[in-house]
Amino acid sequence: MLGTVNRVLAGVVGLTLLAVGGAVLAVGLGVSPPSWWIHDDRHDALLTAAERTRWRDEAWWWPTVLAGLALVVLLTLWWLTAVLRRRRLGEVLVDTGDGAGALLRGRALQGVLAGEAGRLDGVAHAHVHLTGRRDAPEAHVRLSLEPHVDPATTLNRLTAEALAHARDSAALRALPATVRLKGVQHKARRVS
Structure with a gap:
C-alpha cells in the first residue's frame, strides 16, 4: 500500500508543480493568461503588499500558519522514513542452544527457501522475500505454477x-508465510 501512496503522492505533486510552473513560465514569456489566472502580465508580483499583510493583525493567523507548516513537516518526515525504511530482513537470529545465538543472512535464507520451493514438482519459478524482525521472520512466497x-x-x-x-x-x-500462487501461461505455438 505504501508504494501506491508513494506513487500517487509523487504524481500529484509533480503534475501540480509542472502545471503551475509551466503557466508561470508562459506568462513570463508574454503569453496572455486567462481571466481567472492569478497573474495578469509578466511584471505582476506573486503576492501584492496588500495580500501579504492582509491577515497579519488577526489573532488566529500565525498559530494557524505555524500549525499547518508543522503538520506538513511531520507528514514529510513520516513519508521520508517510510520510503527509506528497509523492506528486506537483513539477518535472522539463529538459536544455537548455548545462549549466544548466531546471525544468518536474510538473503541466504531467502535463496535456500526459493531454491527448495523452485524444485517442487510443477513450480516454474519461486520468489521468496523475508520481512519482520530478526527473531521472528515472516516469509512472502510467490510461486509460478505449471498448468498441470x-x-x-x-x-x-x-x-x-x-x-x-x-x-x-x-x-x-x-x-x-504468505503464499501467492500464479499459473504460468505458455504462448501458443504452431505445431507442424
Whole structure:
C-alpha cells in the first residue's frame, strides 16, 4: 500500500508543480493568461503588499500558519522514513542452544527457501522475500505454477517441506508465510 501512496503522492505533486510552473513560465514569456489566472502580465508580483499583510493583525493567523507548516513537516518526515525504511530482513537470529545465538543472512535464507520451493514438482519459478524482525521472520512466497499442477498439493508440499526445513534449520519457533500462487501461461505455438 505504501508504494501506491508513494506513487500517487509523487504524481500529484509533480503534475501540480509542472502545471503551475509551466503557466508561470508562459506568462513570463508574454503569453496572455486567462481571466481567472492569478497573474495578469509578466511584471505582476506573486503576492501584492496588500495580500501579504492582509491577515497579519488577526489573532488566529500565525498559530494557524505555524500549525499547518508543522503538520506538513511531520507528514514529510513520516513519508521520508517510510520510503527509506528497509523492506528486506537483513539477518535472522539463529538459536544455537548455548545462549549466544548466531546471525544468518536474510538473503541466504531467502535463496535456500526459493531454491527448495523452485524444485517442487510443477513450480516454474519461486520468489521468496523475508520481512519482520530478526527473531521472528515472516516469509512472502510467490510461486509460478505449471498448468498441470494442483495448487493445493503444491501448497501442502511447500508448507511440509520447504518452509518446515527453513524453520527447523534456522531453529525458529514459527515461520509464518504468505503464499501467492500464479499459473504460468505458455504462448501458443504452431505445431507442424
